[in-house]
Amino acid sequence: MDKRLPAQRSVTITDVARAAQVSKATAARALGGYGTVSAAVRDRVLGAAQRLDYRPNALARTMATGRSGTIGVIVGDIENPFFGLAVRGISDRAKQDGFDVLLANSAEDLATEQAAMAVMLSKGVDGLIVAPSQKAERRHLDEVLARGRPLVLLDRDVPGMPVDVVEVDGRSAARLATELLTAAGHRRLCYVTASLAPESGDPTDVVLTSVGNRISGYLEAAKAAAVEPCHAAICFGAVTTQEAQDLLVALLGGPQRPSAILASDSKIALEVFRASKACGLTIPDDLSLVTFDDADWTSAVDPAVTVIAQPTYALGTAAAETLIGRLNDADRPIRRQQLKASPICRASIKRVGGLGSSAVLEQVSDHV
Numbered sequence: 001m002d003k004r005l006p007a008q009r010s011v012t013i014t015d016v017a018r019a020a021q022v023s024k025a026t027a028a029r030a031l032g033g034y035g036t037v038s039a040a041v042r043d044r045v046l047g048a049a050q051r052l053d054y055r056p057n058a059l060a061r062t063m064a065t066g067r068s069g070t071i072g073v074i075v076g077d078i079e080n081p082f083f084g085l086a087v088r089g090i091s092d093r094a095k096q097d098g099f100d101v102l103l104a105n106s107a108e109d110l111a112t113e114q115a116a117m118a119v120m121l122s123k124g125v126d127g128l129i130v131a132p133s134q135k136a137e138r139r140h141l142d143e144v145l146a147r148g149r150p151l152v153l154l155d156r157d158v159p160g161m162p163v164d165v166v167e168v169d170g171r172s173a174a175r176l177a178t179e180l181l182t183a184a185g186h187r188r189l190c191y192v193t194a195s196l197a198p199e200s201g202d203p204t205d206v207v208l209t210s211v212g213n214r215i216s217g218y219l220e221a222a223k224a225a226a227v228e229p230c231h232a233a234i235c236f237g238a239v240t241t242q243e244a245q246d247l248l249v250a251l252l253g254g255p256q257r258p259s260a261i262l263a264s265d266s267k268i269a270l271e272v273f274r275a276s277k278a279c280g281l282t283i284p285d286d287l288s289l290v291t292f293d294d295a296d297w298t299s300a301v302d303p304a305v306t307v308i309a310q311p312t313y314a315l316g317t318a319a320a321e322t323l324i325g326r327l328n329d330a331d332r333p334i335r336r337q338q339l340k341a342s343p344i345c346r347a348s349i350k351r352v353g354g355l356g357s358s359a360v361l362e363q364v365s366d367h368v
Helices: 013-020 024-032 039-052 058-065 081-096 110-122 139-146 170-182 209-224 241-252 266-278 312-328 357-367
Strands: 070-075 100-105 127-130 151-154 164-168 189-192 232-235 260-263 288-292 306-309 336-339 342-344
Touching: 013 024, 013 039, 024 039, 070 081, 070 110, 081 100, 081 266, 081 312, 100 110, 110 127, 110 139, 127 312, 139 151, 151 312, 164 170, 164 209, 164 312, 170 189, 170 209, 170 260, 170 288, 170 306, 170 342, 189 209, 189 241, 209 232, 232 241, 241 266, 260 266, 266 288, 312 336
Parallel strands: 070 100, 070 127, 127 151, 151 164, 164 336, 189 232, 189 260, 260 288, 288 306
Antiparallel strands: 306 342
């Protein structure tokens, strides 16, 4: 019978080895899941560990295996349902392979992202999944590779970096969203985003490649539908709730207000609802709306909102699978995975000419 150790002293791997009547090295292999250990011995060691309430020492495990069993994840805004669901996909997939997840929120701030990355590297994470806040700044990302840690970019790219990327095909998705509106007869459009206007004057030259790709798709579809460039507006800077409201109220209260808005995410779409109410407008009678991301509220409001649903959970799962695959095979070819978004047509688009929304869906869905 095993004798319980005094409460004031932590159970060590030596205690487990003694209780299981094996060497310390054998106990370490059985508990760490590495090396060669017979099934009978492994069962005996694990049974002893359970009886003694053994808690593995993370530092000791790292020294023995060269791995910490942890993955670092840095996202832009954990309050955004998109990132919340992506992290869930990452965590669920990582758990299947025995990895824990360390999560940090950059708030889309480069300095915060750099600091979070430094902390995670200091804690010895085995690899990192990052949604970079800027496409043009990569020194801290290069540091990850310099330390021999694999890196997967989530939802966004850093052009020229030799790393795996898992993203949604935002360009095609934005084309689809815009086609839903133009095929319904809308010719005064506006894309609203939290990203800041680029200094170059090129609306696609924003700091996030995901936003730039969407703007490119939006402008391409508007041009294909013969929408005048001045009627395919882009409103930047809807960062905070107040900034979004100020921007949208000014937009919707003006004499040349758009007849339709494409919101870059569900948080901005919710602000469109609030701003339209403040301006005395109704959706879809006065303003049609399409948004990226099928957030829970979009199907619960009246009218329910037409969305471009991104495979967000699958995106997180794919990112985790890619990182784990890279940990197991560092020399395999670099992969760029693009997942497809899909439309969910609801009641927030009004026909102002052309086809009704159900017919619009049939017309444009084959093009993406």
